[in-house]
Amino acid sequence: MPEISRDKVAHLAKLARLALSDEELDQFAEQIDGIIANVSAVQQVAAEGVEPMSHPHDIRTSMREDVVVKTLTAEQALDQAPNVEDQRFVVPQILGE
Numbered sequence: 001m002p003e004i005s006r007d008k009v010a011h012l013a014k015l016a017r018l019a020l021s022d023e024e025l026d027q028f029a030e031q032i033d034g035i036i037a038n039v040s041a042v043q044q045v046a047a048e049g050v051e052p053m054s055h056p057h058d059i060r061t062s063m064r065e066d067v068v069v070k071t072l073t074a075e076q077a078l079d080q081a082p083n084v085e086d087q088r089f090v091v092p093q094i095l096g097e
Helices: 005-013 022-043 074-078
Strands: none
Touching: 005 022
């Protein structure tokens, strides 16, 4: 027996303000039942003692050392700018707002 009836799908569609045809209601009810059946099958798996994981493979990223290096001062960064205001680059407006 299906867990999600056509009426439940119609009710959800109404709440979501979706206009669904009769064929779509039947199709979605069938698809949702399939999803629920798959979730139920996964819940049947014996997973006691298995640690949760975010990825099936052991992933390690190569990270370089976080080393502080000398950077430009605000004055050095802005000294070649064509237009500066309040220690910021001034650029033309592009959105027309």
